[in-house]
Amino acid sequence: MSSVPRRYPVQINGQAVSSRELTPIAFAGFAHFTAMQVRNRKVKGMDLHLTRLREASVEFFGRALPDEQVRSYIEMAISEGPVDQSLTATVFSRGGEFTADSMDADPEVLVRTAAPSNGPEGPLRLDAIHYERPLAKIKHVGESAKTYYLHQAIRRGFDDAAFVDRQGRLSEATIWNLVFQDGETVVWPRAEILKGTMMGIVQRQLERAGIPQTHENVSLARLATLSGAAVMNSWTPGIAVTAIGLQEIPESASFIRLLHESLASEPARHA
Missing domain, CATH: 3.20.10.10 (D-amino Acid Aminotransferase, subunit A, domain 2)
Known part of the structure; x- marks a missing residue:
């Protein structure tokens, strides 16, 4: 039986991940992220998202991945999902929280996608x-x-x-x-x-x-x-x-x- 493709991809460093791989970071509290809306596979303000991730990584981990590397992970997830989607890119350390190990591990990128959203109607x-x-x-x-x-x-x-x-x-x-x-x-x-x-x-x-x-x-x-x-x-x-x-x-x-x-x-x- 062929497997059913994932409608909204979940990736770490550009690679699809299993639930087993996600378990250790499911409740990790030492990480930062950015969230964006994708329409017709396009994003507004990508420069602002990349700057946010870079500056927060330096603050949290003392180092940051190159913008183009992070962009490639985001681009890959967008290309493999629906044309319209919500996307969250989270930068984390496998060293985890409540430990000095997270000071030494290189940051990694978890990209999750889901259905698009326009927020509540208001007021x-x-x-x-x-x-x-x-x-x-x-x-x-x-x-x-x-x-x-x-x-x-x-x-x-x-x-x-x-x-x-x-x-x-x-x-x-x-x-x-x-x-x-x-x-x-x-x-x-x-x-x-x-x-x-x-x-x-x-x-x-x-x-x-x-x-x-x-x-x-x-x-x-x-x-x-x-x-x-x-x-x-x-x-x-x-x-x-x-x-x-x-x-x-x-x-x-x-x-x-x-x-x-x-x-x-x-x-x-x-x-």
């Missing part, structure tokens, strides 16, 4: 949680607090949670970057956050279009003066946010349209 109402993510600038695995606070927010009648740091500044949401609008200006939170690849795409396209942008300390009180709010991640450039905590925020269709137009302006390329 979303976010609970305001006082929390600061550890190593916030790195997209790393093992962050159970994000799911914990999501669950807590839902129990309190919200859709998700936004984080407030010890200085009273909004930083980001559980798996999202936050973005606001003040009149014609796009406002990004000034705080310790992960700069998302979607955030990077939108920022450079807004700059090219001449749309004013600023980074500000955004408090909960500041929300009352803003004309719109949204979350974004690798799924989508913008889902409207109509409340954070007890503060209602106007739903701005024009702001959401601007964010989506920014993504549309970014060229999609083969990995």
